[in-house]
Amino acid sequence: MPKAIIVGALMGLLMVGGLLMAAPRPQAATASGPPTVDDLTDELMCQCDCGMTLANCFESMECSVSGSMASEIQQQIDQGKSKGEISDYFVAQYGEAVLASPRKSGFGLAAWTIPFLTIAVGGGATAWLVWLWARRRGPRVYQTTAGAQDAGPLGRYEDQVDEDLKALE
Amino acid sequence: MPDLGHAALLTGFVIAAYTAVASFVSARGRVGELWLSARNGVYAAFGLTTIASGALLYGLLTHDFRIKYVAEYTSRSQSPLYNFAAWWAGLEGSLLFWAWLLSLFAVIVLIQSRRNNRELIPYVSAVTMALLAYFLGMMGFAMNPFETLPVAPADGMGLNPLLDNPGMLFHPTFLYMGYVGFTIPFAFAIAALMSGRLSTDWIRASRRWTLFAWFALGLGNLFGAQWAYTVLGWGGYWGWDPVENASFMPWLVGTAFLHSVMIQERRGMLKVWNILLIIIAFSLCLFGTMVTRSGILSSVHSFSSGSAGPLFLALLTAVAAGSLGLLWLRLPALRSENQLDSLVSRESSFLLNNLLLVGAAFAIFWGSVFPLLSEAVRGVKTTVGPPFFKEVTGPIFLALLLLMGICPLIGWRKASAENLARNFLFPSGVGVTTGILLFALGMRPLFAALAFAVLAFVAASILLEFYRGVRARRRSRGENYAIAVPRLIWANKPRYGGYIVHIGVILIALGVVGSQMFATNVEATVKPGETIQIRNYVLTYQGLTSYTEGSKEIVAATLDVQRGGQSLGNIVASKSFAANREEPRTDVAIRSDPREDLYTILSGWSEDGSATFKVLINPLVMWIWVGGAVLLLGTAIAFWPDARAEERLPVTERVPAKGMRPSHA
Numbered sequence: 001m002p003k004a005i006i007v008g009a010l011m012g013l014l015m016v017g018g019l020l021m022a023a024p025r026p027q028a029a030t031a032s033g034p035p036t037v038d039d040l041t042d043e044l045m046c047q048c049d050c051g052m053t054l055a056n057c058f059e060s061m062e063c064s065v066s067g068s069m070a071s072e073i074q075q076q077i078d079q080g081k082s083k084g085e086i087s088d089y090f091v092a093q094y095g096e097a098v099l100a101s102p103r104k105s106g107f108g109l110a111a112w113t114i115p116f117l118t119i120a121v122g123g124g125a126t127a128w129l130v131w132l133w134a135r136r137r138g139p140r141v142y143q144t145t146a147g148a149q150d151a152g153p154l155g156r157y158e159d160q161v162d163e164d165l166k167a168l169e
Numbered sequence: 170m171p172d173l174g175h176a177a178l179l180t181g182f183v184i185a186a187y188t189a190v191a192s193f194v195s196a197r198g199r200v201g202e203l204w205l206s207a208r209n210g211v212y213a214a215f216g217l218t219t220i221a222s223g224a225l226l227y228g229l230l231t232h233d234f235r236i237k238y239v240a241e242y243t244s245r246s247q248s249p250l251y252n253f254a255a256w257w258a259g260l261e262g263s264l265l266f267w268a269w270l271l272s273l274f275a276v277i278v279l280i281q282s283r284r285n286n287r288e289l290i291p292y293v294s295a296v297t298m299a300l301l302a303y304f305l306g307m308m309g310f311a312m313n314p315f316e317t318l319p320v321a322p323a324d325g326m327g328l329n330p331l332l333d334n335p336g337m338l339f340h341p342t343f344l345y346m347g348y349v350g351f352t353i354p355f356a357f358a359i360a361a362l363m364s365g366r367l368s369t370d371w372i373r374a375s376r377r378w379t380l381f382a383w384f385a386l387g388l389g390n391l392f393g394a395q396w397a398y399t400v401l402g403w404g405g406y407w408g409w410d411p412v413e414n415a416s417f418m419p420w421l422v423g424t425a426f427l428h429s430v431m432i433q434e435r436r437g438m439l440k441v442w443n444i445l446l447i448i449i450a451f452s453l454c455l456f457g458t459m460v461t462r463s464g465i466l467s468s469v470h471s472f473s474s475g476s477a478g479p480l481f482l483a484l485l486t487a488v489a490a491g492s493l494g495l496l497w498l499r500l501p502a503l504r505s506e507n508q509l510d511s512l513v514s515r516e517s518s519f520l521l522n523n524l525l526l527v528g529a530a531f532a533i534f535w536g537s538v539f540p541l542l543s544e545a546v547r548g549v550k551t552t553v554g555p556p557f558f559k560e561v562t563g564p565i566f567l568a569l570l571l572l573m574g575i576c577p578l579i580g581w582r583k584a585s586a587e588n589l590a591r592n593f594l595f596p597s598g599v600g601v602t603t604g605i606l607l608f609a610l611g612m613r614p615l616f617a618a619l620a621f622a623v624l625a626f627v628a629a630s631i632l633l634e635f636y637r638g639v640r641a642r643r644r645s646r647g648e649n650y651a652i653a654v655p656r657l658i659w660a661n662k663p664r665y666g667g668y669i670v671h672i673g674v675i676l677i678a679l680g681v682v683g684s685q686m687f688a689t690n691v692e693a694t695v696k697p698g699e700t701i702q703i704r705n706y707v708l709t710y711q712g713l714t715s716y717t718e719g720s721k722e723i724v725a726a727t728l729d730v731q732r733g734g735q736s737l738g739n740i741v742a743s744k745s746f747a748a749n750r751e752e753p754r755t756d757v758a759i760r761s762d763p764r765e766d767l768y769t770i771l772s773g774w775s776e777d778g779s780a781t782f783k784v785l786i787n788p789l790v791m792w793i794w795v796g797g798a799v800l801l802l803g804t805a806i807a808f809w810p811d812a813r814a815e816e817r818l819p820v821t822e823r824v825p826a827k828g829m830r831p832s833h834a
Binding site for chain 1: 401403405408410411508509510511512517520521524525527528531532535536539540543546547549550551552553554555556557560561565690
């Protein structure tokens with residue numbers, strides 16, 4: 001086995017050790033159960049026009065709206081509703097803008113897919129272009145990119161003026 | 170004083186507009202006398218903008234409450250430092266700060282270029298002065314910072330309590346330096362297009378400015394993150410707010426630009442792409458300023474609406490349309506001097522890096538404007554908030570990090586299989602071992618283990634680069650490690666400064682992944698003597714005190730902290746109430762170490778002495794700030810003047826011409 005792999009693996013071990021020492025303990029996957037208020041406060045927007053999620057507004061501002069919305073969530077949970085049902089309840093109350101992110105259906109799906117589609121199309125086009133260039137490349141004549149610095153007529157004029165001014169001083 | 174300030178603004182507007190026209194005409198017609206006049210116009214515009222700024226500052230510091238802006242953002246009880254910071258606290262003042270920075274940068278460029286880039290400089294001045302004229306015009310005629318009140322109030326409103334923080338001194342100033350800093354490489358690009366000097370001159374001339382703007386924007390964002398973390402009291406540092414996004418997007422595109430210009434400098438390629446990138450970066454800076462100032466998107470940062478939105482939109486449209494039109498006209502002259510040789514080459518990996526950086530910026534832009542689009546198309550308001558941005562950008566940033574490790578390992582032009590095997594073995598070993606072990610030890614979610622594995626891979630690839638350089642120096646010069654490392658860095662500052670910046674990015678990413686994936690919190694209402702437990706911490710509530718500090722009423726809760734049975738001392742979480750504001754400010758108690766932050770928020774209290782706390786454990790957050798410091802160090806090294814730069818020839822110059830095999834890649 002090449003030395004580099006062995007050294008690399010040892011370094012990896014060291015990094016894992018460091019991470020486990022420094023970072024949180026490895027976590028087990030969370031079991032699915034009834035939603036909590038925290039599950040929803042991160043996914044709903046406060047309606048006090050602060051532009052923050054319920055969770056953030058509740059903590060950072062004296063806001064009566066976020067408090068009452070959190071209470072509403074608790075009431076819905078107490079009625080045994082699922083996360084989706086609670087979200088629907090808030091949408092019916094406040095409109096779609098209460099959701100912190102668009103739904104992954106209908107027009108909202110465009111929000112989620114367009115960025116990745118754009119990158120995929122861009123990546124495909126770039127790969128195709130590079131492949132084409134590499135395939136069609138002609139004789140290896142490489143030009144220099146270093147351009148000589150030429151002061152130009154304006155520069156020469158400035159030099160002359162600077163020289164004249166110096167002479168006057 | 171208000172009259173003097175306003176007069177300086179109006180005169181500055183006339184001078185800047187004249188200078189823009191004179192610079193352009195002198196460059197086109199090669200009229201030397203006119204250029205000399207324009208050159209003096211740049212200095213005069215700076216002088217007048219400084220006078221206007223001085224007049225506003227005088228008003229701010231002497232409590233001249235006749236001036237509406239002074240009455241809105243300062244007060245007698247506010248410290249002089251924050252009265253000074255009120256310069257950029259409001260819409261009109263921040264426009265003046267923008268203009269003053271721009272005029273200052275225009276003067277510095279002029280002084281720097283007394284001996285070089287003389288064909289470009291008149292055009293650069295034309296662009297900067299045209300922009301300055303627009304800003305001064307906006308203030309002179311629409312958003313006057315010197316507007317006076319019919320009756321001066323006895324005292325001013327003072328800053329919003331949330332702004333009464335050292336972050337106010339650094340966060341906006343660095344962001345503005347970044348935004349305005351990007352004007353200079355943009356102006357050089359436009360100068361190159363206007364003058365037809367489309368070689369790498371404009372890139373070399375503006376490289377430091379790009380680095381400066383990129384660095385200032387990055388640091389401004391980090392200062393903002395730190396401020397939000399310590400003051401807002403929600404336990405986070407990045408809220409994916411439209412205004413935060415607006416300052417992040419040009420930084421991402423600027424990062425792409427900094428990488429792709431290397432290909433143009435070395436291979437004479439991507440000329441159109443580089444100009445396009447800097448146009449996008451600068452347009453995004455204007456977009457960011459527009460979003461902050463117009464209130465067009467719902468944000469915690471927005472100031473006001475009024476005429477700012479349409480005026481910025483008009484400027485943004487003119488800049489984008491004008492520069493893209495100019496680029497279109499010059500397309501035939503912007504052909505690549507060379508072409509890519511292989512899909513597996515550093516050039517290709519840089520292209521992919523560009524694609525992902527611009528893709529990430531696009532994803533954020535798309536999310537930011539989607540609510541407007543949705544309303545226009547469906548007539549239904551939607552929100553695009555943190556969950557969307559985290560989910561969409563997470564995979565893109567992970568891919569970017571991976572690429573950050575891959576790029577330095579692939580040779581320029583065409584990487585051989587041997588080259589790839591030799592370079593990838595060690596970092597891959599580190600990355601794969603880290604990932605497998607973390608997963609096997611139970612780290613979930615998988616994304617976290619994957620992210621740590623990628624970070625380990627990138628760290629190893631950078632370490633390898635340093636090791637090779639040091640080994641070469643040891644062999645050739647017999648230097649020991651302590652001497653070889655600094656000399657290696659000093660011998661090629663842009664390259665190793667860049668790697669140090671990458672180390673900073675790794676550390677920031679480490680903190681982000683740790684805190685995003687493994688944070689935990691608990692909320693409890695306790696009486697004095699009762700405890701709150703979170704992981705292995707036990708917090709014992711000692712009691713509540715209230716006292717006055719200056720004009721503020723402060724309510725503070727003291728808690729004794731123990732970890733694993735060991736006492737860590739007391740922490741104090743508080744809320745402060747400013748005299749003239751209803752809204753209190755949360756001052757979080759943060760106990761930070763390399764492993765995690767214990768973050769305690771005083772949420773509320775009752776008359777019976779009980780208090781409600783939210784306590785969070787945010788793992789690895791300290792590394793975000795350490796990463797920022799490393800980023801600062803790396804940028805400073807890369808920025809440092811390099812006397813040997815001229816000795817390093819582009820790769821193209823080392824390659825033999827027609828019919829001859831290159832000796833090395």
